[in-house]
Amino acid sequence: MSSYNVLVVEDSPTMRQLIIFALKRIRGLNIVEATDGVDGLKKLNDTRFDMILTDINMPVMDGLKLVSLVRKDPIYKTIPIIVITTEGANEDRDRALALGADEYIPKPIQTTKILEVARRFLNLNDKVGG
Amino acid sequence: MSESEEDKGIAKRVEEFLQVFKKGADFTQDLLKENERLRYKVLELENALSKSGAGPIKSAEPDPEVVELRRRVAELEEENRAILDRIRHVEAENLSFANRYVDIEAENNNLANLYIASYQLHSTLDFREVLQVIMEIIINLIGAEEFAILLLDEKTNKIEVVATEGVESEDVPSLEVGEGIIGKVAQTGENYFVKDLDTYQKDFQKPIVCIPLKIKDHVIGVIVIYKLFVQKSHFAEVDYELFTLLAGHAATAIFSSKLYSESERKLSTIQGFIELLTQ
Numbered sequence: 001m002s003s004y005n006v007l008v009v010e011d012s013p014t015m016r017q018l019i020i021f022a023l024k025r026i027r028g029l030n031i032v033e034a035t036d037g038v039d040g041l042k043k044l045n046d047t048r049f050d051m052i053l054t055d056i057n058m059p060v061m062d063g064l065k066l067v068s069l070v071r072k073d074p075i076y077k078t079i080p081i082i083v084i085t086t087e088g089a090n091e092d093r094d095r096a097l098a099l100g101a102d103e104y105i106p107k108p109i110q111t112t113k114i115l116e117v118a119r120r121f122l123n124l125n126d127k128v129g130g
Numbered sequence: 131m132s133e134s135e136e137d138k139g140i141a142k143r144v145e146e147f148l149q150v151f152k153k154g155a156d157f158t159q160d161l162l163k164e165n166e167r168l169r170y171k172v173l174e175l176e177n178a179l180s181k182s183g184a185g186p187i188k189s190a191e192p193d194p195e196v197v198e199l200r201r202r203v204a205e206l207e208e209e210n211r212a213i214l215d216r217i218r219h220v221e222a223e224n225l226s227f228a229n230r231y232v233d234i235e236a237e238n239n240n241l242a243n244l245y246i247a248s249y250q251l252h253s254t255l256d257f258r259e260v261l262q263v264i265m266e267i268i269i270n271l272i273g274a275e276e277f278a279i280l281l282l283d284e285k286t287n288k289i290e291v292v293a294t295e296g297v298e299s300e301d302v303p304s305l306e307v308g309e310g311i312i313g314k315v316a317q318t319g320e321n322y323f324v325k326d327l328d329t330y331q332k333d334f335q336k337p338i339v340c341i342p343l344k345i346k347d348h349v350i351g352v353i354v355i356y357k358l359f360v361q362k363s364h365f366a367e368v369d370y371e372l373f374t375l376l377a378g379h380a381a382t383a384i385f386s387s388k389l390y391s392e393s394e395r396k397l398s399t400i401q402g403f404i405e406l407l408t409q
Contacts, residue, residue, distance in 0.1 A: 013263075014250045014263060014266040014270055014271070017250065018242065018246045018271070021246060086269060086270075086359055088359050088360045088362075089360055106361040107270050108270060108359075109270070110239050111238070111243075112235050112236070112238075112239050
């Protein structure tokens, strides 16, 4: 069975729990947690990730900075990045996408939406139970 | 049954439905071809009879072969109708099944939110952390941008602000129990929701939502919401469930954490006395 590594960068433990709870419905997923952008960058050095889900508003380093740094790095630049944020205005969405985010999910989130997006970016849509 | 097994079951049912549908479609095609062939045969026989001078088949005693063929055509048409009915039935069943799947997914989402909220609320006995969790739930799961948490001061009988998000503490009124909408909620213990979210104008005395924090019938505080995120235009079913959960679980979490910090304080005082006495 294929195994995928997913990095969840979120400062709120409640949100982290909810995102992880949703992602755990996908079999073969190894989920790594980070509490801010800097922590996320550190974790990126340890594992080869297949997808990153990140919040925007975080202490130390926000999600947008993380997105732009990942996109500038030749090693990580192809990893799909999903931004999950309270900022729901169109300009916030455009800004995140312009920086290199692949998908933008405004809060409050639906676990079904997280699953749908994760399956799409991990190319699991055609796999039953994937 | 696990969710992945459930997914497998769904996929299997979809596959079975497609197989039945395909078989039905193939069979219908066959029937139509057979029907066409038989009609042609009947026409051929009629022509043959006509050419042989026997005239059209209107005699009192029709050709038994033609009768048999007509009977067979009627039978096949009936079978065809039955198959089409069956296909319609299976399609309706499939639609109902798909709708049920969507409902279950939505319910699953709601339960996940409630489970995480409840789990987080009781994950700490630190008063400040409990308030932080409540705020995270209101922001991330309900989708509120501006709100405040107020607790009842039993000595003054006033509800005072203990935490805010998006608004200044000074802007949120401290009210007597029974005073205004917020005070009324603290008095009656009943939820308050503004009637029309679309026309709501921010008023610190009249929030969009005011939820009492209750331990049984005893109100220990309220949550007031003044603004939702721009992308959140209305409350979903799960929001009302979350409000109910917050009313009870947040209240007990706050109460427990206050009791715990009080007992910790008393314990350290007693320990201090003991140390003094034993020195």
